Amino acid sequence: MKWARGSKAGLGAMCLAAGLGAGLQGCSPAGSQTGPAAAPPPPEVGVVTVAPGRADLSVELPGRLEAYRVAQVRARAAGILHKRLFTEGSDVKAGQPLFDIDAAPYRATLASAQAQLARAEANLMQAQALADRYAPLARSQAVSQQEALNAQAAAKQAAADVQAGKAAVQTALINLGYATVTAPIAGRIGRALVTEGALVGQGEATPLAVVQQIDKLYVNFTQSAADVMRLRQALAAGRLQRAGGGEAAKVQVLLEDGSVFPQAGKLLFSDLSVDANTGQIALRAELPNPQGLLLPGLYVRVRLAQAEVADGVLLPQQAVARGSAGDSVLVVADDGAVTARPVKLGPAQGGRALVLDGLKAGEKVVVDGLQKVKAGGKARPVAVAAAGSAPVAAAPASAASR
Incomplete structure (x- = not known):
């Protein structure tokens, strides 16, 4: 029985040693049991x-807006400005009265010219009657030929006086019309440059206001002459086609916030010469502005379609x-x-x-x-x-x- 107990203890020690050996073998480095590392997969792009x-094929160039038409309203009649007849910053029509200048002197001049015309017409009537009466008498030698000739000359002189009187009346009417200053074109008028009571037109045509037509605008911009030449060479060689099929190139205006103005314009012309100082060619486009949102003088970016790829x-x-x-x-x-x-x-x-x-x-x-x-x-x-x-x-x- 003693041997049996000792045998069991010896057998347990042998099993424990075997377990420890297996555990140590399991903790050995993995690399000692595997081959070389696999290559990483290709990156995803x-x-x-x-x-x-x-x-x-378009380019973006800096440009500036200009009014389609600009007219300076000036006083062509000398006198005291009586009244301003428009609201500053409003739209006016062609021929609309804008200012009234004291017209009393011009009405008096017109009345004097009309009186002179009436006198000339009376003299013509008398001289013509005398010439008509002397003509048959001269043929019958009742009066001398010289007297008949003098009567005819007096009639013609009286007729000339009538024509001069009519011209004087017409001049007086024109000057009287200048007393009412009207808008030369339709557009938007700026501030008045003079106030009531000012003496205007004395010696020169005094500026009174400025009217600008802005329902259409010009866009003035420049492009490098070298770029223009390269583009023309590509078009000539057939590598590019002209934008719009030969029609006027389309122009888009980009505002300061980067948005595109909804109305597209068209290129009108490019200058025939290159600026010697800058090497740039001047271009001009016409841009519709029906709502008057854009104003003259505004700086914009111009996108110009020049060719097609x-x-x-x-x-x-x-x-x-x-x-x-x-x-x-x-x-x-x-x-x-x-x-x-x-x-x-x-x-x-x-x-x-x-x-x-x-x-x-x-x-x-x-x-x-x-x-x-x-x-x-x-x-x-x-x-x-x-x-x-x-x-x-x-x-x-x-x-x-x-």
Whole structure:
């Protein structure tokens, strides 16, 4: 029995030693039992698929608004200003009375001219009657030929006096009309430059007010002569088509807050010469302003559509890498290989880069996660639809012409 108890104790010690050995073997480093670490998966990047389409080639230039017509209201009759007949800042019609000048001297001058005309007409009647009476008497030699000739000359002189009297009356009427100053054009009138009681028109035509027609406005702006020459060369070579199919180029005005004025204008002309000091060419456009919201003198940005690109591609600006060697984008192939593709850019369109050459339809361009990949590496492309990224193709005609 003693041996049996000792045998059981020895057997327990052997089992405990075996368990400790198994535990120590299980705590050994894992690396000693496995092979080399697996390569990390390729990074995920956002891409857009290239779909070329028509796009307007437009530029944004600084410009300034100018009234379509400007007329200075001046006093053409000398006298004391009696009354102002308009409200400052209101719209006036052509021919509407604006000021009254003391007309009493001009009415008196008119009455005197009319009296002189009446006297001349009476003298003409008398002289003509005498000439008519002497004509048959001269033929019968009852009076001398000289007397008949004198009578005819007196009649003609009296007729000339009548014409002079009529001209004097007409002049007096004109001067009397100048006593009421009217609006030369329809438009919006500014503040009065003189007040009642002022002596105006004394020696020169005194400025009284300014009327500006603003239902239409001119937009004056300039463009670099070098840009204009490059555009003309591209049009001549057939790489671009003229915007609007040969019609007047459309012009959009961008306000200070970045919004686009709802009325589109049209380009009227570009200057025939280049400013020697700035190297710029002056351009002018006509802009409808039916509500009178825009005012002359306002500085604006002008978006001018000059040409059309048949196969343009619009990309977010961050997708394009710019360097001394040129512009490029990252393209992901079907097998995930990333390559750098040189591209040719046109002017930015609505905050997006316009690619004129270098990309083909169906290619995937990296627009998100550019910091994760580089040319020669691998990537897993995922289509994105972020604002400014989804519409990769050039905007449709309705959007491009906005």
